[in-house]
Amino acid sequence: MWNWIVAILSDPNTRWILLGCLLLGFSSGIIGSFTFLRKQSLMGDTLAHAALPGICIAFMLTETKSVGLFLFGALVAGIVATFGISWITRYSRIKQDAAMGIVLTVFFGVGVVMLTRIQHGASGSQSGLDKYLFGQAASMVMTDVYVMGGVCLVLLIACLAWFKEFKLVSFDPGFARGMGLPVAMLEQLILLLTVIAVVAGIQAVGVVLVAALLVTPAAAARCWTDSLALMVVLAGIFGALSGATGTIFSTLVPNLPTGPVTVLAATALFAGSALLAPRRGLLARRLRSIQAKSAYMREERATLQTLAIQRNQQERGEM
Template sequence: MQSLWTLLNDPNMQWIFISCTLLGLSSGIIGCFSYLRKQSLMGDTLAHAALPGICIAFMLTGTKSLLLFLIGAAAAGIIATFGIGFVTRHSRIKHDAAMGIVLSGFFGLGIVLLTIIQHGSYGNQAGLDKFLFGQAAAMIGSDVLTMSIVSVILIAVCFLLFKQFKLISFDPGFARGIGYPVAFLEQLLMLLMVVAVVVGIQAVGVVLVAALLITPAVSARYWTHRLGAMVVLSGLFGAISGAAGTLISSTAANLPTGPLTVLAATALFFLSILFGPQKGLLAKQFIRLRVKRKLELDQSQLHAKARVAAAETEKGAAL
């Protein structure tokens, strides 16, 4: 505990801790709407599609700036989104298959570009491969500040447009009927997902960042049926995961922050499966036992009434 307190007093550690916590909070909130709209794989697709955008941004500028990487990865994510729509509209390929094609194609292109950078004459390219699995400790002050500001903006947008996002997630037809710009709101929600994926890449990595979008939302679903409570719980689970991953990785050398953050989110998911009051295994078992006991009690009462009725019938016959 003393060493943990010492780490938390370190200014660099405080910045990384706050940014990763905000990242988990914003990802968990946005992930709820992605999960409810059955677009869980979209986060993984956008994460893998962001890699070539990052590489191209570095090749054009020669600098490792999170803001520039954010612009490049967002552009690549938007192109991937339109690519998925183009494939599904102009062919018989289903949406999930189109996402798989775009995911593998963009990720393959990103690996090729990353290899070209590492074996080329590009300066300052050391550490660029850390975007595959993330390395929060490699973030500098400007990166942390950018990540924190973007995370706060994502949270604020979801808070201000909560009613609209809720409606298009459950009944887009009704939302369109009362005059909401459904197409714009859907594209805005997709853009927020792209930004959430991109801003978390350096901390969690391309391969694992989608877990921060989906795992907290799925965990929260086991605790409530109300969307408002689900969004709050999902953000809380994401924040706890980000904070736990940062703290655990700082306690020993060579422990990666991103994978530990995902493992923390997975641990919360298994706890939700077991102890969730709405859909948890223990809650279901408790409900099953309660129903079984009620049925047994009802049957015993029926048998008792039948015995009483039979006794009264015998008594009446004897008289």
């Protein structure tokens, strides 16, 4: 196994893909922790699907196959989607989860229509847009890794700089508002960072699966700790491990896509965490339940024995 890994790392293209997936998983896990704690797990899925029309519009306007333009279009579409969600929730009685569902279906539907139109056009087969649906990590090059490194650095600096503010907004926005914090601006900042993470991961994982890298590592990390700081670190580590696992297995097994394997690796980490975590794991809860039941039965037996002894003593006293 070790020889296989050394052989994999000897290929420069594989090294770039591995590094890119590591950075993607790490950055997604960090910002995904705040999205998960704010109970906005659907937000990543919404922003990912909303990016598709932005990619299509970028190609229709320029008619060039440029990754930079595609990602810029996805970024603009994601920002528009966040403002759309905020506008719906602010000026209507629709709740945020319903607003996210509306934006997801509308944007993705428009994107599919545009993609179909492009694919039936003269240069549609050469557009390369289909890989953005399910991702194609094998197409990543050195410049893509530099972009992901920059995204990871921006997310890390932002989370360190506004960690206390993000913590208050995530757990108690009312208290944060009472302290005078700009809650609306902080919420929009978290959404903007989420958009950036989603856009960075589209090329590797695709719009369909990129949301899983935001939610699954954070959910796995939540099983192990009650500390937000430790949860963010663990989520980043779990995301990076998922990216590395997806890259290695897709390299070892022919015709195995990197993006879906990365998501499956993250799911396996979550399943293991949900099962084996010392406090929140299913096995630990079951063990505590058995121990509590055993302690209760021992107390009941001791109580019954005490009552029996007292009754015997009373009967002897009467005799």
